[in-house]
Amino acid sequence: MNARQGQTANRRARRRGAREGSAAIEFAMVALPFCFMMFAVLEIGLVFVIDSVLENAVIETGRLVRTGRAQAQGLDATTFKTSL
Secondary structure, rough: OOOOHHHHHHHHHHHHHHHOOOHHHHHHHHHHHHHHHHHHHHHHHHHHHHHHHHHHHHHHHHHHHHHHHHHHHOHHHHHHHHHO
């Protein structure tokens, strides 16, 4: 084995053995998509909660109007809007 082949073999061995930063690089590749997915799930959950609360408020105020309790309580337009 001549000196040139020995140097090539040493370089290959060094490349195979150098794995110190691989975990950090793998984490960097996975962390950003993971954070995007987590924020997307939270955002969708928040949208569903807001939709549910708004739908319930509309149902309750509609019930007040249909049963006549809104007129009996003397609700005008501004107080009706604030009760929504």
